[in-house]
Amino acid sequence: MEEEDSPIYAVVQKSTKENGDPPPIRSEFLVSFLVDKRGGALTGSRGSGIRLIIPPKALEQPIRIKCSYCPPDIPNSLPPLLDGDAIASSGVIQLDCSPSEAKLLRPMLMELPHFCETEQVGRELIVIKSLDGLTWSEHSQFHCAASGWNQTNEEDLYMDVVSQLQLSTVKDDLDTDRIVRVSLISFPKYVAVVSRTRSKSATITKEKGGILKSQNVTVIFPMNCVQKKIKAGLQVRGINQKNLGDLPLGWETSPVLSISPLNRRLHEPIAIQLPLGGWKSRIDREIKVLVLKSASDAPTWEDYTPYTAIEFQDNELLVFTKVTGLFWVFLTTKPSSNAAEVANTLYKSISSVQYLCEVIVFYRPEFPRAWCNTFRIHLTNRRGLEQFSESKLNNWKLCLRRPVSLEEGKYRFRFNQGLVLVGQDESILGQIVDTLDFRPFLEDSLTLVSRKMDQQPLVRQPTLEMSKSDSGATVLDAELEVQL
Structure with missing residues (x-):
């Protein structure tokens, strides 16, 4: 072309x-x-x-x-x-x-x-x-x-x-x-x-078959597995340390493998080679091969082990299957009937996309009352402070601007080091946190009213803590450039 x-x-x-x-x-x-x-x-x-x-x-x-x-x-x-x-x-x-x-x-x-x-x-x-x-x-x-x-x-x-x-x-x-x-x-x-x-692709023919390899994972298409020439792809989705820590005690897992075209039945079984270098002894363990049946908002993994053949060769695990799709292999402790439930819980986390954005906080002192202050928090992908109306007003001041890497979802915010939240009825809410839903490329902001704790001098500069609502993992803990 x-x-x-x-x-x-x-x-x-x-x-x-x-x-x-x-x-x-x-x-x-x-x-x-x-x-x-x-x-x-x-x-x-x-x-x-x-x-x-x-x-x-x-x-x-x-x-x-x-x-x-x-x-x-x-x-x-x-x-x-x-x-x-x-x-x-x-x-x-x-x-x-x-x-x-x-x-x-x-x-x-x-x-x-x-x-x-x-x-x-x-x-x-x-x-x-x-x-x-x-x-x-x-x-x-x-x-x-x-x-x-x-x-x-x-x-x-x-x-x-x-x-x-x-x-x-x-x-x-x-x-x-x-x-x-x-x-x-x-x-x-x-x-x-x-x-x-990241995807690797190759042309598979009836006469020669083909090989796909990515991140130490190899998929071998034998001869006569297809009747006509097709283009096959392999995607290997790695598991980070945070997700590995969510596995049950004694469990280990392979990356998530996607072999395309998805859900295609082959004439001869293909071989999936997985390295076992990091896996511990297989005594009192069993292999579970899962396949993804539904990839909607509620992913559904099913046990596909009875329909596969499993072999151990040197330091590799071989899984033979006649169907392409999304596969996930677990090395579990016995009994392991809940392998699909564990996969359903972890899959949403490992499938999330990390977005580069900024946490921008503006500060207006002595508003709406002389004894309290207003903070406005923005989670944004927009570039430049001139995009925000607060930057054009003299009574608003920038007190925090930090780049962060976020995935879509809800995040909690709270003040530390001498600041407490104030409710709409001017009552003291203490350390109660407010949440903000981050949606990529959409405007998300949160307005918080705070005041200084009574009878407690500020030993350190006030800080704003940001954490995930579901896991509680801290994303940001930064000092606010304010004078109270």
Whole structure:
């Protein structure tokens, strides 16, 4: 395909005064903009974080491009996400151009920030696109980096546009160093950045079979297991130390394995090889192979051990099965009839996606009464303090700004070191905590009224403690820059 052969970055030849080419344009846009053969750099306003760079002579005629984030309630705008996948940017980007038959003669570059934890074990970012919102495909021409950009390399990529418009670096222009760059040679209807479990794929044929390997896990497809050529994938979802601590005493577990295409019956059994290096003695233990039957809000794992063959070879465990799907192997103590219940409890935790966001706290002294103070807490993915109304008011002061990595759910907040909460009826609530529901890319805020404890001097600076509501694990315990 032409798009796959195009370079990730368009290197534009310098335009000179001798050839009479007009300079590219540079502007901001709210929803749409008009661009012609001059090309240019267009940056989304109001904190959208989108920047489009269109090289000169990439268009045959002037066109109007509409570029915006789709609200999550618009039909056919959200891609079909698998279990454990999540949108990594502020939403799905919708592109519309007028006239609709307009084409690009040179690749256009779209730059947008993402907010998913790229260092999370076994995860990766991909870009998918769609022409109608119904059929989605993976887009190969993109680049993602979590570190700062090298300005020299950026000038090499956009020599003409950067030199004439004196563009700042992507990090400075978009106010973040988590940037995804997408090269487009056409105008898809929708573009989305997705965080998913890292995947390995291979082509499986009847004559040769195939092998998939990821994170010390190997899946062997023998000959004649399929009747026609298929593309198979393997995803290995690791278990962190926190989740391992939630296992019953004496239990051990493998990673969660996803073999696609899911729920496909094969003609010959495939072999799943799992290393046993970290597993202890198998005396008084038994192997339980579980398969995921439902991946809804209430995941349902079932015991699939009677339908598999299990062998031990050297320091490996071999599991043979004729069906693909999501598998989870437990080494349990006898009796282990509750293995499926343990898996149902742990699976939601290990499937959660970590989002990079900020805890921002504003402070208004002597409000609503002279003897109390008001704190407003924001959990946000938005960039820059100018997005908050409190930053524009003189009577509000910033007292805390910390980056954190959160998963979707409820979080508890409480004051320590000499501060107590005050109720709406001005009664003292003491150390009662308030909760805030974090939902990615949606505005969440909590207002707390507090006062200083009576007859207790402030030995240390007051602190704000943030913890998970379900597990009680502390996420943040930071000092507040306030003077009481």
